[in-house]
Amino acid sequence: MRVVLTDGGRFKAGFKGLADDCVCRAIAIVKAQPYENVYSEINLICREMGYKGLTARKGLPKVVMFEIMKRMGFEWKALCAPGSKQRIHLSESELPSGRIICRVTRHVVAVIDGVIYDNHDPQRDEKRMVYGYWY
Numbered sequence: 001m002r003v004v005l006t007d008g009g010r011f012k013a014g015f016k017g018l019a020d021d022c023v024c025r026a027i028a029i030v031k032a033q034p035y036e037n038v039y040s041e042i043n044l045i046c047r048e049m050g051y052k053g054l055t056a057r058k059g060l061p062k063v064v065m066f067e068i069m070k071r072m073g074f075e076w077k078a079l080c081a082p083g084s085k086q087r088i089h090l091s092e093s094e095l096p097s098g099r100i101i102c103r104v105t106r107h108v109v110a111v112i113d114g115v116i117y118d119n120h121d122p123q124r125d126e127k128r129m130v131y132g133y134w135y
Contacts, residue, residue, distance in 0.1 A: 001092045001123060003116045009035035020059035022108050022118075026101045027072060029110035029117045042068055065108070074101070074134035090116070091126040100133040 008025035013036040021039075028038040042056035045068050054064065069076065079088040088094045090104060092114035099112050105128070110117040122128060 001090065001111075001114060001116050001126065003118065003121045003123070005119060006117050007035075007119050008110075008117075013039070015039075015057075019057040021057050023060050023065055023068065024056040025119065026108045026110040026117075027069075030099045030101050030112065031072070041072070045071055069101070069134045076132060076134055078132040079130055080132070088130045089126055090123050090128040090130055095130065095133070096135075098135060100135045102133045103131045104128050105131075 006025075006029065008028040010019070010021065010025065013034065015035070024035065024039050024042055027033070027042075028035045031038070039056045042060075046052075046054040046056075046060075046064060049064060049067060051064060054060065060068065066076070080086055090102060090109070090111075095102070095111060095114070097113050099110075102109050102111055104122060107122055109122050111133075116122065
């Protein structure tokens with residue numbers, strides 16, 4: 001898959017340094033919203049859920065990530081069931097077109113019409129398994 005290197009507007013919003021902000025970055029890219037707006041909304045949801053020290057910058061537990069995506073209007077499509085031998089990979093030929101956020105091992109990535117938008121190439125030679133995606 002083609003990869004467009006982007007920080008989702010993080011630098012433009014005035015954020016500096018390294019961060020585990022893939023959820024925030026992917027949402028900003030797929031929804032075409034300003035990074036700082038998505039960042040604030042994620043932090044608000046974390047506080048509402050009782051996670052006072054958790055922020056969009058620090059990486060998010062699975063349960064929090066799923067709740068954030070739900071509250072932001074995304075629907076989840078699972079691609080592999082526990083124990084299933086079926087594997088879908090981060091590959092244009094295996095994913096639907098449109099604006100999706102794919103959940104892979106320890107990361108989420110924005111994919112728009114078969115093109116990856118991220119701050120690095122997460123493909124692993126199109127062998128990286130996709131657990132599912134939000135649309």
